[in-house]
Amino acid sequence: MNLSSLRLLNRSLDERQLTWAIRFLFGISIMLIIALSYSYHTINKELIFYSERVDHTQRVLITLEKVSSKLYETIYHGRTYLLLKDTANKRAILKSIDDLNPLLDQLDTLMESPPQDKRVQVLRTTLDNLYDRTNIYWTDSTVQLGEQEQQAMLREASGHIEQANRLIREITEVENKLMHTRMQSRDNYKQQVFRYNWVIMLVALVFLSSSFILLDRELKRNNLYRIELENKVENLNRSNNELEQFAYVASHDLQEPLRKIQSFSDRLLLKYSIKLENEAQLMLYKVNDSAQRMQLLINDLLSFSRLVKPGANVQRVDLNDVLEEAKYNLSETITTQKVIIKSSGLPVLKAYRVQMVQLFQNLLSNSIKYSRPDIVPYITISCKLVEGSEIPAIKPAHQDVQFYLIEFSDNGIGFNSEYAEKIFVIFQRLHARDEFEGTGIGLSICRRVISNHNGYIFAKGQEGKGANFYVYLPLQPFIS
């Protein structure tokens, strides 16, 4: 690992903070995008509204234009008819009047404000009046009227036409103004939409890219952790292999010279005991004793190292049977020391059977060995289900798992709770060798067995009162 990656590992934020920062950034950016999209949507709606209004006004203006041109058509044809008496002009007038009515209806529906509505109404009545009156002079009877009457009629018509023109102008003016403001609004919203587009894009870009950077950093770091982990696994495998090799070496090469020491000192004692002084004999016995002790240690070490790789398969094991087997193996001491063993509710679970027997046997023989000489050894074994979270110093991954808690308690000499951890260390002893024999391997084998089963073992003791051993085994077998 190079320096920069090391720096990456020594992060300023801890993992939890970082997760929260990433979540916060993502949340904020998503909220911003939603908010901006919403307001963009509203502005867009306004834009569409004003565009429609502009269209509408344009339609009004076009209709007005048509109305005015139809009006002029009728006037033109009316005057021509008066002069030429051509029936073609008469037909054209009637057709224009027919065309005017739907145009006025259309205008009526298009109008949006009451004043404009009123103007259209007035326009309609003015035109109606005009045609009602003028209708007379293109019936054949009116053509026969006198010149004076005709002139009066024309003047009246001119008044109406004048008014109609004024009205059309007024309506057009108002609509033109409306058109102007609407176009302004439309353009305004157009610009806003454009601006909003940019803002949304920029904000999303900033927030998303910053969370991406954080995520990317995290990924890189995870990658480094993975590599580190892989290295560790590799080292672990290597040391496991070395341990196996060591076991082999210990079983052969270390025992060979030891056997020689014992054999020769033995033979020396056997053959030359008469010639040897007492002190020399004593020394030879010591040599022999030490060699024997070393033999025991090597054997224990071997049996411990063999537990590193559980060779056998996992099987369903009834712990009651396991207890019986352990008791059978210890039957000699149990009988001579009149040990009472009570057990209740031991479960059936998936485990390495041989190792389980070893565990029970070691815990029982431990209790028997450290019993008080004046009272009968009494050992109780009970079992109940507990939640993983109740176990002290549990691995986080095991917190949601249920465990069997198997409790071994005895009435022996107990121990100071200060040493509750120390007693599980290989070759650690709390007593002198001449007080209690043994190499100090028993409980470390127990711990090894338990960790092979992904469980936990703890001890509690009270000097002079007894010891309790708590064995936690997972309910669901997750031995791989």
Added chain:
Amino acid sequence: MMNQSILMADDDADDRFLVQAAFEDNNIPHHILFFEDGDQLLNHLSSTSGNGSPSFILLDLNMPKRDGREVLKVLKTDKQLRSIPIIIFSTSKAPDDVNTSYFLGANSYVVKPSSYEHLKDVIQKISDFWLNTAMIPS
């Protein structure tokens, strides 16, 4: 039958010495021949074929050059030599070693004891069985 010898192949001089001592201390009158490796043992057997076979052979497993397993294989596939009783005499307690030895045709498997007293006892028992109890080919 009294003339039949006992052979032992073991690379360890101390072991050879101790085994000889054990035979002497047990007052076993048989002539014992020692070999330092498998080759020597096989050479001896091929050169003396026809002059009567030994009572039994004590064979160590871990030896330089040709080790005990190979020697065992050679002996047990040889038409004439396969009838000689072979006792594997090794430090190893490994189940693998025991199983292969029997598989290859060993007549028994004895782990070298760690004390001399034990050794003397074991030699006594082996001799008792193979020389006085069991019938062996002559």
